[in-house]
Amino acid sequence: MCGIVGYIGTEQAAPIILDGLSKLEYRGYDSAGIAVFDGEKIITQKAVGRLKILENLTCGGERLKGFSGIGHTRWATHGAPSEKNAHPHRNKTGTIAVVHNGIIENYSILKKKMQNKGYEFISDTDTEVLAHLLDYYYQGNPLETIIKVLHRVEGSYALGIMFADHPEAIYAVRKDSPMIVGKNDKGCFIASDVPAILKYSRTVYYVDNQEVVELKKEGMCFYSIDEEKLVKEPVTVEWDVNAAEKAGYEYFMLKEIYEQPATVNNTILPRIKGNEIVINELGISDDELCKVEKIHIVACGSAYHVGMTGKYIIEGLAQIPVDVDVASEFRYRDPILQKGDMVIVISQSGETADTLAALRETQKKGFKVLGIVNVVGSSIAREANSVMYTWAGPEIAVATTKAYSAQLTALYILALKFARVKVIMKQNQYESMLTCLQHLPDQIELLLGQKEKIQYLANRYAGSKDIFFIGRGIDYAISLEGSLKLKEISYIHSEAYPAGELKHGTISLIEEGSLIIALATQPKLYQKTISNMTEVRSRGAKVMAITFESNKLMEKAADYVIYIPETDPYFANSLAIIPLQLLAYYIAIGKGCDVDKPRNLAKSVTVE
Ligand code: F6R
Numbered sequence: 370m371c372g373i374v375g376y377i378g379t380e381q382a383a384p385i386i387l388d389g390l391s392k393l394e395y396r397g398y399d400s401a402g403i404a405v406f407d408g409e410k411i412i413t414q415k416a417v418g419r420l421k422i423l424e425n426l427t428c429g430g431e432r433l434k435g436f437s438g439i440g441h442t443r444w445a446t447h448g449a450p451s452e453k454n455a456h457p458h459r460n461k462t463g464t465i466a467v468v469h470n471g472i473i474e475n476y477s478i479l480k481k482k483m484q485n486k487g488y489e490f491i492s493d494t495d496t497e498v499l500a501h502l503l504d505y506y507y508q509g510n511p512l513e514t515i516i517k518v519l520h521r522v523e524g525s526y527a528l529g530i531m532f533a534d535h536p537e538a539i540y541a542v543r544k545d546s547p548m549i550v551g552k553n554d555k556g557c558f559i560a561s562d563v564p565a566i567l568k569y570s571r572t573v574y575y576v577d578n579q580e581v582v583e584l585k586k587e588g589m590c591f592y593s594i595d596e597e598k599l600v601k602e603p604v605t606v607e608w609d610v611n612a613a614e615k616a617g618y619e620y621f622m623l624k625e626i627y628e629q630p631a632t633v634n635n636t637i638l639p640r641i642k643g644n645e646i647v648i649n650e651l652g653i654s655d656d657e658l659c660k661v662e663k664i665h666i667v668a669c670g671s672a673y674h675v676g677m678t679g680k681y682i683i684e685g686l687a688q689i690p691v692d693v694d695v696a697s698e699f700r701y702r703d704p705i706l707q708k709g710d711m712v713i714v715i716s717q718s719g720e721t722a723d724t725l726a727a728l729r730e731t732q733k734k735g736f737k738v739l740g741i742v743n744v745v746g747s748s749i750a751r752e753a754n755s756v757m758y759t760w761a762g763p764e765i766a767v768a769t770t771k772a773y774s775a776q777l778t779a780l781y782i783l784a785l786k787f788a789r790v791k792v793i794m795k796q797n798q799y800e801s802m803l804t805c806l807q808h809l810p811d812q813i814e815l816l817l818g819q820k821e822k823i824q825y826l827a828n829r830y831a832g833s834k835d836i837f838f839i840g841r842g843i844d845y846a847i848s849l850e851g852s853l854k855l856k857e858i859s860y861i862h863s864e865a866y867p868a869g870e871l872k873h874g875t876i877s878l879i880e881e882g883s884l885i886i887a888l889a890t891q892p893k894l895y896q897k898t899i900s901n902m903t904e905v906r907s908r909g910a911k912v913m914a915i916t917f918e919s920n921k922l923m924e925k926a927a928d929y930v931i932y933i934p935e936t937d938p939y940f941a942n943s944l945a946i947i948p949l950q951l952l953a954y955y956i957a958i959g960k961g962c963d964v965d966k967p968r969n970l971a972k973s974v975t976v977e
Pocket residue numbers: 669670671672673715716717718719720721724767768769853854857972973974
């Protein structure tokens with residue numbers, strides 16, 4: 370989604386802003402723009418397409434001289450990607466500039482009102498209304514003006530604003546859309562996401578809803594919407610700067626795939642003490658966990674697929690019923706929550722609008738929410754009643770890999786914890802599962818070392834029109850993620866089906882040479898899945914099976930077999946997903962796709 374960067378200080382602003390925006394490219398965008406105060410007036414430059422074009426137009430920012438400015442990468446919502454719709458938007462006289470993430474929901478009413486007052490609109494965006502509203506209320510005091518405008522607008526926003534006749538300051542505002550500010554000895558920064566300013570400042574402040582920040586070169590002041598001064602505590606960001614760089618890999622996605630052994634390890638390590646699982650950070654006692662009678666897991670996309678796996682594991686190991694919901698459905702279906710229910714939301718970014726809304730909906734009903742989150746200080750992390758961090762570090766590629774693996778690991782830990790406190794699992798099974806869990810990082814490493822077979826198959830099937838994934842139980846959950854990974858980065862049509870469900874319609878799509886990827890990691894279901902593989906093979910399909918090394922049944926049942934090392938079948942997802950991520954990656958590379966920034970997609974989806 371859109372990105373914002375702003376700077377005011379003793380350095381040239383444009384190169385810093387462009388550099389910051391380049392760190393947000395991963396979020397997805399289709400145009401970019403920048404505004405700088407050049408000593409007399411606000412000058413802007415915009416470009417459709419990649420940030421590189423804007424960088425070339427401004428000679429890396431050199432051509433826009435000035436010590437303060439705001440910049441934006443836009444992911445089109447209202448109006449096509451075009452120069453006129455790109456941010457910053459300005460008032461008619463060009464003395465006020467604004468960049469905006471989010472959606473102004475009442476913009477059409479406001480636009481009509483402003484048009485009736487004689488304001489002319491040149492873009493199709495909701496954001497332009499802000500520039501004219503700021504102009505309308507401006508009587509020389511930026512803070513007062515911004516606050517008046519905030520009282521008029523509805524929706525979600527993170528804003529960067531500058532006024533030509535107050536060049537000593539820039540402003541940041543936020544409601545329901547992420548925004549941080551930071552500071553070093555050369556100035557102050559605004560950013561919609563930490564990686565944008567990590568290189569310049571590790572001391573950041575999270576801007577809360579309906580707060581306004583006035584940034585000057587020597588420091589910043591926080592204000593409430595009632596113009597009261599606020600005191601904020603800084604947060605030190607622990608992320609390694611290099612974590613947001615490619616480190617020699619061609620794409621962030623490949624780098625992040627290879628980071629998975631470390632990521633899984635980081636999620637496990639702090640939570641296993643001797644033979645016990647310790648998740649003190651939840652602030653939930655064993656007694657309270659023991660009283661949980663039903664779990665609702667709510668998430669979007671890949672995080673939802675993690676939830677699907679979680680259902681099988683928690684129900685299987687801890688015998689607690691689990692409902693899994695897509696957040697955009699949960700939030701509007703007036704879910705029935707009862708005493709003894711626990712709601713878990715899962716989110717890498719911690720900013721996904723639907724997941725955040727589901728969290729709030731749950732809290733409105735008087736229930737607490739446990740968040741499994743990657744980004745420290747994100748909205749979900751701050752609003753959830755308890756948080757379990759996944760410690761995957763910054764994930765830059767749009768298609769999630771390492772955060773997905775970390776989320777899975779967090780759910781394994783929770784499932785084992787529930788099984789333990791409910792005294793459902795035998796001691797020897799518990800110990801054996803803990804051992805399997807701790808072996809996962811090494812086993813993932815091993816799989817990553819065997820990519821050649823996957824590359825061969827990727828070359829062979831990069832020209833496919835459709836690829837189908839089938840599996841039963843946990844294997845169905847893995848199929849969903851394998852299929853999503855493939856389609857989102859390679860643009861090959863793909864569907865995932867419970868293996869037994871294929872023949873209820875979708876099998877009509879199978880033709881000579883179609884590729885079916887069959888997940889078979891659950892021994893009690895091997896024979897059933899093999900029957901479904903036989904059904905598609907007898908209709909001309911080729912079958913690639915993913916199964917455990919010990920399962921020699923597959924040699925005959927499939928055309929190609931990818932083996933994964935032995936682990937407890939409950940944990941198979943963590944291993945089976947590795948070849949599927951690599952397959953999607955190498956197919957996309959084979960097709961010449963921009964793997965890190967697939968078309969139409971955005972990293973953190975901060976609008977509904
Ligand atoms: C797919 C992908 C998305 C996200 C989804 C939720 O590769 O990355 O499906 O999983 O948008 O995002 P978070 O986890 O940030 O809430």
